[in-house]
Amino acid sequence: MGPDIDPLDLRLASRLAELRTGSGWSLEELARRADISRSTLSRLERAEISPTAALLGRLCRAYGRTMSQLLAEVEQDAAGLLRAHDQPVWTDPATGFVRRSVSPPQSGMRGELVEGILPADASIAYDGPSVPGLEQHLWLLAGRLELTVQEQLHRLAPGDCLRFRLWGRSAFRNPGPEPARYVLALVLP
Structure with missing residues (x-):
């Protein structure tokens, strides 16, 4: 280290x-x-x-x-009001994907909000959900995003919202030419 x-x-x-x-x-x-x-x-x-x-x-x-x-679990305890500059940000070293925990998980609450920024020509694939049946609402704010959920491809444009429960594989791909910026609402089953 x-x-x-x-x-x-x-x-x-x-x-x-x-x-x-x-x-x-x-x-x-x-x-x-x-x-x-x-x-x-x-x-x-x-x-x-x-x-x-x-x-x-x-x-x-x-x-x-x-x-x-x-x-x-490794970030500081979240207060009711989380100022933008206090929201935890994590960057994927392999893809440059930036993940901001806008409203992190908190004891007694089942939902959370995440902002994602996926660079142009980047993609991330997941073998399966961390929690089967996880409810997700993805709202694309800018750019373009191709989201494959359980082998079904969805092409999103700014303003589009895709709602789904995740049971299988998923993949996020930004065909470019600009970064894809989105809000993801997660709700535990």
Whole structure:
């Protein structure tokens, strides 16, 4: 670990190690459940690498959490009013995808809001939902977005809203030429 490691990455690495040991799983067992190599998991837990959105998606599915729940566990406690400059932001090192937790998960609440910015020509694929049946409402604010939900492709233009419950695979693709900016409302079943 070097001195330039983001504090959020350090807390995330620690939390991932806690979840694995708390579940009584070895690195090999988690590797099998999440379909991630043992060496990658080890490096993640030591904060030697930053997780991509795809890796976090696989880990969240193995632990039965949404990505927002996992990130909220390592971020500061959210107040009722969360000013824009206090909203946690995470960037996927592989794609440049920026995820702002506008209204993070909070105890006793089932919904949350996330802002996503996916660069032009970038894509993210998820093998399955972290929580089966997760209700999602995606409202595209700018750019174009191709969203595949359980093998059905949806092409969204600014102002379009796609509502769905996620049971299977999904993929986000920005065909360009500008970043796709959207709001995603997540509601636990």
